[in-house]
Amino acid sequence: MDGAAAYIPLTWWDLALGSLLVVANAGLSLALDLGLHKRLAISSLRMLVQLFLMGLVLTTLFKLLSPGLTALAVLVMVGFAGREVSARQDRRLKGLWSYGLGTASMMLAALLVTVLALTTALKPDPWYDPRYALPLLGMILGNTMTGVSLGLNSLTTGLYQRRAAVEARLMLGDDRHSAFSPVVKQALRNALMPIINVMSATGVVSIPGMMTGQILGGVPPAQAVKYQIMILFLIAGGVGLGALAAVFGGVHRLSDSRHRLRLDRLLPPKG
Amino acid sequence: MLDVRNLCRPGLFPVSLQLEAGECLALRGPSGAGKTLLLRAIADLDPSEGEVFWQGRDRNDLSGPDWRALVGYLPAEPGWWAETVGEHFLNWQGLEPILSRLGLPIEAKSWPMTRPSTGERLRLALIRALERQPKVLLLDEPTAALDAKSVAVVEALVAEKQAEGLAVLWVSHDEGQGGRVASRTLRIESGRAWAEEA
Numbered sequence: 001m002d003g004a005a006a007y008i009p010l011t012w013w014d015l016a017l018g019s020l021l022v023v024a025n026a027g028l029s030l031a032l033d034l035g036l037h038k039r040l041a042i043s044s045l046r047m048l049v050q051l052f053l054m055g056l057v058l059t060t061l062f063k064l065l066s067p068g069l070t071a072l073a074v075l076v077m078v079g080f081a082g083r084e085v086s087a088r089q090d091r092r093l094k095g096l097w098s099y100g101l102g103t104a105s106m107m108l109a110a111l112l113v114t115v116l117a118l119t120t121a122l123k124p125d126p127w128y129d130p131r132y133a134l135p136l137l138g139m140i141l142g143n144t145m146t147g148v149s150l151g152l153n154s155l156t157t158g159l160y161q162r163r164a165a166v167e168a169r170l171m172l173g174d175d176r177h178s179a180f181s182p183v184v185k186q187a188l189r190n191a192l193m194p195i196i197n198v199m200s201a202t203g204v205v206s207i208p209g210m211m212t213g214q215i216l217g218g219v220p221p222a223q224a225v226k227y228q229i230m231i232l233f234l235i236a237g238g239v240g241l242g243a244l245a246a247v248f249g250g251v252h253r254l255s256d257s258r259h260r261l262r263l264d265r266l267l268p269p270k271g
Numbered sequence: 272m273l274d275v276r277n278l279c280r281p282g283l284f285p286v287s288l289q290l291e292a293g294e295c296l297a298l299r300g301p302s303g304a305g306k307t308l309l310l311r312a313i314a315d316l317d318p319s320e321g322e323v324f325w326q327g328r329d330r331n332d333l334s335g336p337d338w339r340a341l342v343g344y345l346p347a348e349p350g351w352w353a354e355t356v357g358e359h360f361l362n363w364q365g366l367e368p369i370l371s372r373l374g375l376p377i378e379a380k381s382w383p384m385t386r387p388s389t390g391e392r393l394r395l396a397l398i399r400a401l402e403r404q405p406k407v408l409l410l411d412e413p414t415a416a417l418d419a420k421s422v423a424v425v426e427a428l429v430a431e432k433q434a435e436g437l438a439v440l441w442v443s444h445d446e447g448q449g450g451r452v453a454s455r456t457l458r459i460e461s462g463r464a465w466a467e468e469a
Contacts, residue, residue: 257335
């Protein structure tokens with residue numbers, strides 16, 4: 001294999017050397033009294049353990065090629081992403097909606113886009129081959145999570161802060177869709193802005209992580225670029241779909257069949 | 272006739288009231304007594320229990336927006352959703368007579384919403400509500416920030432609309448105003464309502 005020749009394996013010593021940079025950060029935190037050294041240590045350790053576990057899990061999953069276990073891994077990933085979305089809300093929806101809406105939107109968007117890519121563009125055999133499915137889903141899910149949490153958060157805070165303006169239209173006999181539309185537009189814009197910014201800066205300012213990884217792994221740059229473009233399209237699709245589902249689900253929950261604004265279905269802000 | 276039967280919601284005891292077309296009923300009571308809650312419940316802006324009819328028709332037979340087009344509500348602090356004044360109206364040019372009567376220039380159409388004073392906003396909100404031609408109008412202290420002259424103009428304007436058949440529920444802290452504009456007074460205290468003898 002010609003690709004293998006260009007691939008330089010890392011040793012434990014290499015990692016130890018890299019970790020010195022984090023140790024230096026911790027020293028800086030101590031010297032400047034930033035109070036971050038403990039959190040730095042904990043988050044570095046977490047990263048270490050989580051990634052090693054992931055390495056183990058992936059190795060096993062790749063070997064077993066089991067559709068059931070792959071599906072389980074997908075569920076766990078989406079589940080954690082849902083928890084993260086819920087935690088990033090200033091004003092959460094009451095009850096199961098807080099967790100459920102974000103999770104369901106991401107599940108819908110990320111799965112749809114991933115399955116589309118697996119069955120049309122990449123076509124591994126079998127199509128659910130975890131070696132392709134899981135990294136692809138991870139990348140799409142990570143970005144969709146950002147879009148969904150930004151969209152939901154700006155919907156709920158927007159409706160809360162602009163409730164007088166929203167209700168003014170309801171009072172005049174407008175329906176909820178016209179009354180909510182300025183807030184909904186803003187929420188969708190906020191959700192899509194990060195991926196739009198990434199796409200404009202990619203290749204000029206930054207070399208995306210996945211492409212870097214592929215090039216370091218010995219893939220010719222022209223091939224790595226094609227993969228990266230594909231991934232960014234998939235991410236943009238996932239973010240758009242996820243944000244749309246989450247924001248319109250949120251509109252549905254924060255209004256009712258009588259077209260009232262239902263801020264009583266929001267929890268007060270944390271802290 | 273607006274017929275409210277046993278309307279209640281948290282913070283409000285069951286309230287019943289009748290309001291004929293062309294009639295004005297004053298609503299009085301201390302702050303926090305539930306006047307705004309009652310108006311919001313009648314306009315169906317919050318979930319409530321009980322029944323509300325207009326001309327014998329249950330409001331639940333109409334959609335929420337259709338009901339609120341029929342029963343206009345002018346809150347004490349009206350909201351604004353667009354950048355400029357004119358965008359909040361259906362047909363600004365057609366409003367010239369009423370605008371000039373309430374002391375607002377026709378050029379106010381292009382004003383940014385940061386420009387009008389509190390009193391001007393209240394008058395604009397009244398015009399905005401009237402432009403939709405509701406059959407019932409719920410007024411929550413519509414003259415609170417106005418000078419004596421503007422108060423008289425607003426009262427006269429509402430009286431004219433009453434003569435055309437508009438039913439009005441008017442919340443006012445001003446005892447004198449209640450007597451001027453309304454034929455009956457309803458008193459609300461701690462969420463309970465009863466008729467006040469004139």
